[in-house]
Amino acid sequence: MSERLEEICSIELPTGESVGVHRRRFTGGLGPHVAIVAGIRGDTPEGTRVAHAVARHLSTHHERLCGTVDVYPCVNPLAAHHGARHWPGFDLDLNRRFPGRADGHAPDRVARTLLDATRAADMVIELRGAHPAFREETQAHVRHDQPVALERALRANVRVVWRRSAELQGTGTLAAELPGLICLEGGVGNRLTDGVGLELCDGVLNLLVVAGVLPEDALPFHWAAIQRPLVATDEDIVRVRATRGGLFLPSGRMWGEVEVGTPLGEVVDPIAGETLEMITAPVAGRVLAMREQPVVYPGSLVARLVAT
Amino acid sequence: MSVVFRLEAPYRGEYALHRLTFGGNGPAAVAMVAGLHGNEVNGIQALNLVAGMLRVMRPKRPVHLLPCVNSIGADEARKRWPFDDRDINAAFPGDPEGAPVERIAAAVMDATDAELCIDVHSGATTVREHPHARVPLSGPELEHARAMMLPVVWRRRGDRYEGGLVGAWRGAGREALQVRGGRGLALDMDDATTLARGLVRLLAHLGLISHQDTGTPSHDTDHVQDYRSMAGGFFVPEVQTGERVVSGKLLGLVRNPLGGEPIEEIRAHKAGMVLAVRVYPMVHAQELVVRIAEDAT
Ligand SMILES: [Zn+2]
Numbered sequence: 001m002s003e004r005l006e007e008i009c010s011i012e013l014p015t016g017e018s019v020g021v022h023r024r025r026f027t028g029g030l031g032p033h034v035a036i037v038a039g040i041r042g043d044t045p046e047g048t049r050v051a052h053a054v055a056r057h058l059s060t061h062h063e064r065l066c067g068t069v070d071v072y073p074c075v076n077p078l079a080a081h082h083g084a085r086h087w088p089g090f091d092l093d094l095n096r097r098f099p100g101r102a103d104g105h106a107p108d109r110v111a112r113t114l115l116d117a118t119r120a121a122d123m124v125i126e127l128r129g130a131h132p133a134f135r136e137e138t139q140a141h142v143r144h145d146q147p148v149a150l151e152r153a154l155r156a157n158v159r160v161v162w163r164r165s166a167e168l169q170g171t172g173t174l175a176a177e178l179p180g181l182i183c184l185e186g187g188v189g190n191r192l193t194d195g196v197g198l199e200l201c202d203g204v205l206n207l208l209v210v211a212g213v214l215p216e217d218a219l220p221f222h223w224a225a226i227q228r229p230l231v232a233t234d235e236d237i238v239r240v241r242a243t244r245g246g247l248f249l250p251s252g253r254m255w256g257e258v259e260v261g262t263p264l265g266e267v268v269d270p271i272a273g274e275t276l277e278m279i280t281a282p283v284a285g286r287v288l289a290m291r292e293q294p295v296v297y298p299g300s301l302v303a304r305l306v307a308t
Numbered sequence: 309m310s311v312v313f314r315l316e317a318p319y320r321g322e323y324a325l326h327r328l329t330f331g332g333n334g335p336a337a338v339a340m341v342a343g344l345h346g347n348e349v350n351g352i353q354a355l356n357l358v359a360g361m362l363r364v365m366r367p368k369r370p371v372h373l374l375p376c377v378n379s380i381g382a383d384e385a386r387k388r389w390p391f392d393d394r395d396i397n398a399a400f401p402g403d404p405e406g407a408p409v410e411r412i413a414a415a416v417m418d419a420t421d422a423e424l425c426i427d428v429h430s431g432a433t434t435v436r437e438h439p440h441a442r443v444p445l446s447g448p449e450l451e452h453a454r455a456m457m458l459p460v461v462w463r464r465r466g467d468r469y470e471g472g473l474v475g476a477w478r479g480a481g482r483e484a485l486q487v488r489g490g491r492g493l494a495l496d497m498d499d500a501t502t503l504a505r506g507l508v509r510l511l512a513h514l515g516l517i518s519h520q521d522t523g524t525p526s527h528d529t530d531h532v533q534d535y536r537s538m539a540g541g542f543f544v545p546e547v548q549t550g551e552r553v554v555s556g557k558l559l560g561l562v563r564n565p566l567g568g569e570p571i572e573e574i575r576a577h578k579a580g581m582v583l584a585v586r587v588y589p590m591v592h593a594q595e596l597v598v599r600i601a602e603d604a605t
Contacts, residue, residue: 016565298408
C-alpha cells in the first residue's frame with residue numbers, strides 16, 4: 001500500500017525551464033486499475049478540485065484499496081496557469097491532439113504519454129469543466145455503444161447520463177481513443193461551483209466501488225444517497241438558441257421542469273433596453289444547462305434541455 | 309460593394325459580410341476569399357490589389373471578392389471569431405440556423421457560388437511562408453495553380469478530402485484551392501503582391517481578363533520536408549523564404565536563449581526551396597523551424 005507523486009512527462013520550455021505533468025498513484029495490492037484524469041483543458045479548475053478531493057479520501061483509506069488508482073490532477077499545467085482553454089504558445093486544444101505522438105512537440109507528447117498510461121486501465125474517468133459561458137447540471141457522457149460504461153455511469157451521482165454518438169464526441173479527444181471512458185462534468189466553466197465539486201467527488205468515489213478498488217464501507221456516505229440519473233440520447237438533448245443579438249437575461253431555473261412554452265429568458269437590447277425576444281422551452285423536459293455569459297448573437301446557445 | 313449577410317452584434321450594431329463583384333453578367337466564374345482568419349492580413353492586401361486591377365479591367369464574367377470575412381477579428385488582431393474564440397474555418401459548411409460562426413460559414417458558402425473558388429491565408433504568426441498554392445496531386449486545381457505561377461505549387465496527397473472552406477467548396481462540387489503567403493499579424497508586402505499577381509494571372513489564364521504578365525513556372529513538388537528543433541531554445545535562421553538551398557546547407561542554429569551558446573545545427577537533407585521559416589525565435593522542442601519544398605526527383 002503506497003501513495004506516490006510521479007512525473008509522467010516533462011515539458012521543456014525554450015528558456016530552459018521545465019514543467020512536469022504529474023499523477024498521484026495510490027496502490028493497494030492486486031486489483032483493477034482506475035485512472036482519473038482532470039485538466040486536459042486549462043479552464044477546468046472544478047475537475048482539479050474533484051481529483052484532489054478523491055485523492056484526499058484515498059490517502060486516508062488506502063489500506064482499504066484493492067488495486068491501483070491514478071489521479072491526474074491537471075495534465076495541461078501551462079494552460080491552467082492562466083486559466084486558458086488552449087495550450088499557450090502553440091494555441092492548441094489538447095483535447096484535439098489525441099492519440100498524440102511520442103516524437104512530437106510538447107502537447108502531442110503529453111497526449112501520447114497520457115493515452116499510453118491509461119489505455120490498459122479497467123476504468124477511465126475524465127473530469128471535464130463546463131463550457132466557460134455556461135452553468136451545467138452534473139452529467140456523465142458515455143459512448144452510446146458501450147453498455148458497461150453506461151451501467152457504471154448510472155452510479156456516478158449525476159443528474160443525467162448522456163449516451164453520445166461517436167461522431168459527436170469529436171476527433172482527437174481522449175474519449176475518442178478510449179471508447180469506455182466516462183466523462184463527468186458540471187458547474188460553471190473556469191469556476192468552482194457550490195455543491196458540484198462534492199457531488200462529483202461522491203460520484204467518482206462510488207465509481208471506485210463499482211470498479212472494485214474500494215469497498216462499499218469505505219465510502220464517506222451511504223450508497224443509497226447516490227442520485228438516480230435520467231438517461232438521454234443525442235435526440236433527447238435539445239439546444240435552445242437566441243434568434244436576436246443582445247443580452248440574454250435568464251429566468252429558467254437549473255434542473256427546473258419545463259413545459260412547451262415555459263419562459264427560459266429574454267434577449268434585451270443592451271443599449272436601448274427593450275425586449276427583443278422572449279425565449280421559451282420548445283419541448284417539455286428539464287433544464288440541463290443555462291447560459292451564464294449573457295452576451296449573445298443570433299444563433300448563440302442559451303440553454304440545453306433534456307426532453308422527458 | 310454589397311453586404312451579403314448581416315448578423316446582429318450586441319453593443320456594436322451589426323456584423324456585415326461584404327462582397328465586391330466585378331464584371332459581366334450570369335453565374336460567377338471565380339470567387340476569392342480572404343480574412344477567414346482575422347489576423348492574416350496578407351490575404352486581405354492581396355485581394356485588395358486584385359480589386360484594384362479588376363476595377364480597370366472589367367472581367368468578362370463575374371468575379372466575387374470577399375476580402376475580409378472575419379472583420380471583427382481583423383479589428384482586434386485576432387485569428388478566430390472574437391466573440392467565442394471559434395475558428396470560422398472549422399465551421400464549414402456552416403448552418404444558417406446555427407451558432408454565429410456557423411451562420412457566417414453558411415453565408416460565405418452562399419456568397420461564393422462560383423465555378424472556381426480560392427481561399428487566401430497567411431502562415432501562423434510565428435512562421436513566414438513563401439507564397440504557394442496547395443492542391444491535390446492531380447485534377448483541375450493543379451492546372452489552375454500552375455497557371456498562377458506562384459513560387460511553389462505543393463501537391464498534397466489526401467487534399468481532395470481536406471476540411472475547412474476548401475473542403476466544403478469541393479463537397480459542393482466547386483473547384484477549390486488554397487493559396488498562402490507571409491505570416492499572420494504582419495503585412496509582408498512582397499508576399500501579398502506575389503499572391504495578387506498570381507491571382508490576376510489565373511484570371512487571365514481563364515480568359516476572364518486580357519493581361520500579360522510573364523512569370524517563371526512554379527517550383528512544383530509533392531515532397532515537402534519539415535525541419536524541427538530537437539530541443540527548445542532560441543532559433544536564429546540562416547535562410548530566408550524563397551531561397552534555394554543545397555543538401556547540407558545550414559538552415560539555422562538553435563541557441564541557448566540565456567547566454568547564446570549553440571545547442572543544435574539544423575541542416576538541409578535535400579536540395580529545394582525554402583517554403584517557410586520560423587520568425588518568432590523562441591522555439592519548443594519538436595516545433596517547426598524551416599520547411600523545404602524539395603526538388604522533384
Ligand atoms: Zn488562415
